[in-house]
Amino acid sequence: MASQGRQTGSFGDELTNAAMIGLVALFGLALILRAAGSIAAFLTGTDQPAAGPAAGVGVLFRPGDPAAALDADGLHPFAYWTVAVVLLAALAAAGGWVWVRLRRHARKVETDPHTTAGIATSHEITTTASARALLKRAANLRPSLDSPTPADVGYRLGTSKGKEVWASVEDSILLIGPPRSGKGLHVVIPAILDAPGAVITTSTRPDNLTATLRARKRIGPVAVFDPQHLAEGVPAGMRWSPIRGCADPLTAMIRATGLASATGLSAGGVESGGFWEGKTRTALQALLHAAALDHRSPEELFRWTLDPSAAAEAVAILTNHPDAATGWADSLESMIDADPRTRDSIWQGVSLALGALADPRVLDAVSPGPGKDFDPERFIRDKGTLFLLATGAGAGASAALVAALVEDLVETARRIAARSPGARLDPPVLLALDEIANLAPLPSLPVLMAEGGGTGITCVPVLQSLAQARDKWNENQANAIWDAS
Structure with a gap:
């Protein structure tokens, strides 16, 4: 019974979400249809529509007479629908462009090793693994040195997110990589x-x-x-x-x-x-x-x-x-x-x-x-x-x-x-x-x-x-x- 109640509640949430999405989409369409009336009136030299944004919905019920739906005397249906189609096409093109860009970004994020869970952020590198952070510990790492450089108290491991990454001389470094991945060339030899x-x-x-x-x-x-x-x-x-x-x-x-x-x-x-x-x-x-x-x-x-x-x-x-x-x-x-x-x-x-x-x-x-x-x-x-x-x-x-x-x-x-x-x-x-x-x-x-x-x-x-x-x-x-x- 409890399981059935959870399923019913989940179905109700889905209906609510669908209704909200539908209302938002309808409101957006009403704005576009209302804007098409203003633009068409401006281009044809007729009076601007007197109706509010919600009147755009009325055009859907009176597609052959947008002038009456928008309270815009003299607005020609052909001019109106030409502008409306252009606006809808432009909006669709813009939406498609944004979607493609987001997909490319998502793929890049998925394949970018810098975004893998557990990889240090730029802030974490600066505060814990940068040359400056290393030198703050120099007095404890090698107290015999008066003016140490980063190389005196640590090892440069490479760069991440445009910042140099250093490990101190008291850090134990486990280097893991498949054969021919450059472990020796890029880390061990340096x-x-x-x-x-x-x-x-x-x-x-x-x-x-x-x-x-x-x-x-x-x-x-x-x-x-x-x-x-x-x-x-x-x-x-x-x-x-x-x-x-x-x-x-x-x-x-x-x-x-x-x-x-x-x-x-x-x-x-x-x-x-x-x-x-x-x-x-x-x-x-x-x-x-x-x-x-x-x-x-x-x-x-x-x-x-x-x-x-x-x-x-x-x-x-x-x-x-x-x-x-x-x-x-x-x-x-x-x-x-x-x-x-x-x-x-x-x-x-x-x-x-x-x-x-x-x-x-x-x-x-x-x-x-x-x-x-x-x-x-x-x-x-x-x-x-x-x-x-x-x-x-x-x-x-x-x-x-x-x-x-x-x-x-x-x-x-x-x-x-x-x-x-x-x-x-x-x-x-x-x-x-x-x-x-x-x-x-x-x-x-x-x-x-x-x-x-x-x-x-x-x-x-x-x-x-x-x-x-x-x-x-x-x-x-x-x-x-x-x-x-």
Whole structure:
């Protein structure tokens, strides 16, 4: 009954609206017909109609005698209707022109990205994302500068509605766009060129490197970690060992987290993938810790990952070394002595994490000579630029090593920030993670997006879609990355 009442009420409203529209249309027509009488009388030299505007309706009932309907003696019907038709035609033409213009405008609005819901208005850009708004925050962003420019405290993202759009150095910037949409050309490369401090940038191609290498050399040291030799003609130069610093258990844990994340075990498609990735991480941190304590080479570390029985050497080191982390030897030994099925599942992840070392070029890239170890703290303080090139698939894919190196650098940057005034890096570090989802999903990225800006780490992950983020991390972590940007 209630539904029937609502339907009846709706029908009544429609009738009322139709009646109102009809009355307005009738009144407009009456005005036109009355105006036609005045114009026709003026053109023919007869007396002006004496009747009011409502008399125009009367013409409809006496079309053969408009003079009587309008009280206009001498008004000829032919002259009157000629003027009336011209007026009606002109009005129809004007209405059609207006309708076409409105339709074109509506289509333009529908297809204009500037009018999409969620896009900042011109006023919002001026008050929150303009150069002037950025400079108002400069004293908090980089208090060490007396007269900063916008480029000292932020990054120019482009223009919107004729206004420059800027992001501050403490903003986390999530860049999403399909392949070949200009993400690198219009955002990543300019950010690398304009960065006031150290830059750490990843990619699967050498485009960003070739476009910015020479300019960044004028700011500080430049290093290229390219274990797969993806950049032809550019010396790989830098060598970095994943064992470096792992005598510290915390460093070994961070390093193992980066290596294990690149296996993709927890990304889906593997039953209990998160569990096996955790086991892989635990085994790797023990192997890295043992290798660092006993000054083993990356080649020996790789040998341990190939065969659980060979890793018994690492157990012996962790058991006998006075600086070994408590319980790590027992944990590693329990994995080696587990039933064959469990042991093989764990070691599959371990060998996958460092499988790229089977490529002699990659093994060479992680085997620095005596006294040639990469010093990340000095590199960051000297405003260095580090280009990391790798692929996440194919033979010799070294994405796991890149992920571990990035995690190493991020942790170093955090430690420097903790000792700096205001617990903030100055100048800030730019982390331009181009193609990061196609390399390795950094475990720390969701947290880094939320907290990095406050410590002076500007994080710019570049993705092709949010679906890619959900696939490489998970639904909750992808949402966290989006919410923090």
